[in-house]
Amino acid sequence: MTCETSPAWILEGQEGLQSLKLINNSAIPPLGDHDILVRIHAASLNHRDLAIAKGAHSLTINPKIIAASDGAGVVQSVGSQVRNFQPGDKVCTYMVPQKSESEPVNFADISNGLGQRVDGTLRPFGVFHEAALVKMPSRLSYLEASTLTCAALTAWNALFGLESKGPKKGDVVLVQGSGGVSILAMQYALACGAMVIATTSSDTKGQKLRGLGAHHILNYRTDANWGEAAKRLTPDGKGVHLVVDVGGLSTVGQSLKAVRPEGVISMTGLLGGPPDSNINTLLDCLVNLCTVRGVLLGTRRQFEEMNRFIDDHGIRSALDPKAFGF
Structure with a gap:
C-alpha cells in the first residue's frame, strides 16, 4: 500500500x-x-x-x-x-x-x-x-x-524498573490520584497479588478507584497526614513496600511517611504544585532507610x-x- x-x-x-x-x-x-x-x-x-x-x-x-x-x-x-x-x-x-x-x-x-x-x-x-x-x-x-x-510504560517502570524490588503477593503499593500512571500502576500491582492503597481528592473518584480494585482509599483533602494513615493500613504497620509518587514536591513528604524501611518511592511526576511545609533532602532516604528513584518513561x-x-x-x-x- x-x-x-x-x-x-x-x-x-x-x-x-x-x-x-x-x-x-x-x-x-x-x-x-x-x-x-x-x-x-x-x-x-x-x-x-x-x-x-x-x-x-x-x-x-x-x-x-x-x-x-x-x-x-x-x-x-x-x-x-x-x-x-x-x-x-x-x-x-x-x-x-x-x-x-x-x-x-x-x-x-x-x-x-x-x-x-x-x-x-x-x-x-x-x-x-x-x-x-x-x-x-x-x-x-x-x-x-x-x-x-x-x-502505562511509566507505571511499569515505576513498579518493575528495579528488578529486585518489583511488587509481589502480599506487598503493599501506594498510588497517588486517579490519573493514567496511578491507575495502570494499580492494575499491575493487583495482578501481582499486592494490596493497593490509593489516594484521591473526592469520594466520587474514590468509588471509581475501588471499583477498579483498590483495597483502601484515602482522601488527601480531608486527611492531610495521609502518609501515616497509609502506614497504619499495612498489615504489619511498618509501611508500604512501594509508592508511586506523581505529585513531586507537594507529596514526597507524605510518601516518606508512608514507606517502610527498605521500601521504594518511584518519583514519576511533578503534578502536585508547590512543596509542602517540609523541605526534603537526600538525607531523608537515610533517615527513612528507603530508596527514592526518578522514573521517566x-x-x-x-x-x-x-x-x-x-x-x-x-x-x-x-x-x-x-x-x-x-
Whole structure:
C-alpha cells in the first residue's frame, strides 16, 4: 500500500489548543530501509501534549509538528531492512525512537521524541522508524492499546524498573490520584497479588478507584497526614513496600511517611504544585532507610515486557467512556 498524503493535526505555534490546526495534505515520505507505514486507528492524549501546545516548561517544537506521541494501529508496509515487523502486525508507538532498546530515557530524549521533534500520532497514516514501534498486546483494542505509550510504560517502570524490588503477593503499593500512571500502576500491582492503597481528592473518584480494585482509599483533602494513615493500613504497620509518587514536591513528604524501611518511592511526576511545609533532602532516604528513584518513561525492552504481562494477566485499559473522532 502507498500513501502520498494524509490528514493531520499540526501545531502552528505554542499558544495553547488554538495552535492546533487540521490540514488535509500532510506529506507522507517514501519508506526508508528501516521505516514502516502505519495506519493509526487510535491515539491518546497526555499532560505532555498540552504542555507542548502551551509551550510550558520552555518546551520547543519543530515547525508544524504533528501532535501527540501515543497511538496504536496496523502495519501497512515496511522498508527493505525491517525484519521484526510485517504488514498486518498491530503496533503501539514508542516515544523515543533514537534510543537503543535497553538504554534509559532522559528529558533530552523526550524533548526530541514523537509529537515534539518527530511527527506524532494525530493522523490516520504515518511513517515511523521501526525503533518507534512495538507490537501491541493481542487482547487489547486499538483504543486500549493507544494508552500504553506514555502513562502505562511509566507505571511499569515505576513498579518493575528495579528488578529486585518489583511488587509481589502480599506487598503493599501506594498510588497517588486517579490519573493514567496511578491507575495502570494499580492494575499491575493487583495482578501481582499486592494490596493497593490509593489516594484521591473526592469520594466520587474514590468509588471509581475501588471499583477498579483498590483495597483502601484515602482522601488527601480531608486527611492531610495521609502518609501515616497509609502506614497504619499495612498489615504489619511498618509501611508500604512501594509508592508511586506523581505529585513531586507537594507529596514526597507524605510518601516518606508512608514507606517502610527498605521500601521504594518511584518519583514519576511533578503534578502536585508547590512543596509542602517540609523541605526534603537526600538525607531523608537515610533517615527513612528507603530508596527514592526518578522514573521517566521506560525503555523499549520494558515496553515489550509490559505488553507480554498485559496479555498474560488479561489486563484491560480503564478508558474514559468518552472518545473523540479524528
